[in-house]
Amino acid sequence: MSERGRPSSPAAVYLADRSAWRQIRHSDDARDRFHELARQGEVAVCPMIVEEILYAARSHREFLSWRRLLDTLTWLDTTSAMQRRALEIMESMARHGHRRGAGIPELVVAVTAEAHNATVLHYDPTFPRIAEYAPISQQWIVGRGTGFES
Numbered sequence: 452m453s454e455r456g457r458p459s460s461p462a463a464v465y466l467a468d469r470s471a472w473r474q475i476r477h478s479d480d481a482r483d484r485f486h487e488l489a490r491q492g493e494v495a496v497c498p499m500i501v502e503e504i505l506y507a508a509r510s511h512r513e514f515l516s517w518r519r520l521l522d523t524l525t526w527l528d529t530t531s532a533m534q535r536r537a538l539e540i541m542e543s544m545a546r547h548g549h550r551r552g553a554g555i556p557e558l559v560v561a562v563t564a565e566a567h568n569a570t571v572l573h574y575d576p577t578f579p580r581i582a583e584y585a586p587i588s589q590q591w592i593v594g595r596g597t598g599f600e601s
Contacts, residue, residue: 463493464569466527468560469503471572471592477599481574481592488572495525497563499556527567529559536562536585543584553577561587574598 465488474481488494496504501521508514537558544552553561557577562585564571570588571578578589592598 470575
């Protein structure tokens with residue numbers, strides 16, 4: 452069970468990265484896909500994603516609103532073993548000349564998904580790059596180049 456009391460392993464689990472959350476604010480297609488997955492109970496978050504989302508809150512009221520919503524989802528824990536796995540991937544990327552090919556938050560999300568057999572749902576070219584070095588499942592929430600660009 453997750454810390455929120457919901458099963459941590461439904462039939463399919465999509466670990467919704469911060470980039471996917473951003474797309475649902477701007478794209479009807481992303482919003483529709485996200486809501487369908489959420490209705491099926493397939494959307495999950497992890498502490499890193501929640502921290503990134505809440506860090507971006509523009510007010511205390513927005514922080515509380517997002518926190519209430521995020522607390523209703525399945526939470527996938529991130530362990531110290533997963534943190535060490537992120538270091539292994541970083542080393543592999545560095546060995547192949549991609550020392551800064553992925554940020555720390557993306558690596559933590561990727562290894563959390565890997566450990567929980569979840570698919571990272573994203574709109575970020577970093578995840579396909581990480582997938583070149585680790586067997587993570589990842590999907591764009593909408594097609595690359597079709598979503599909101601900041």
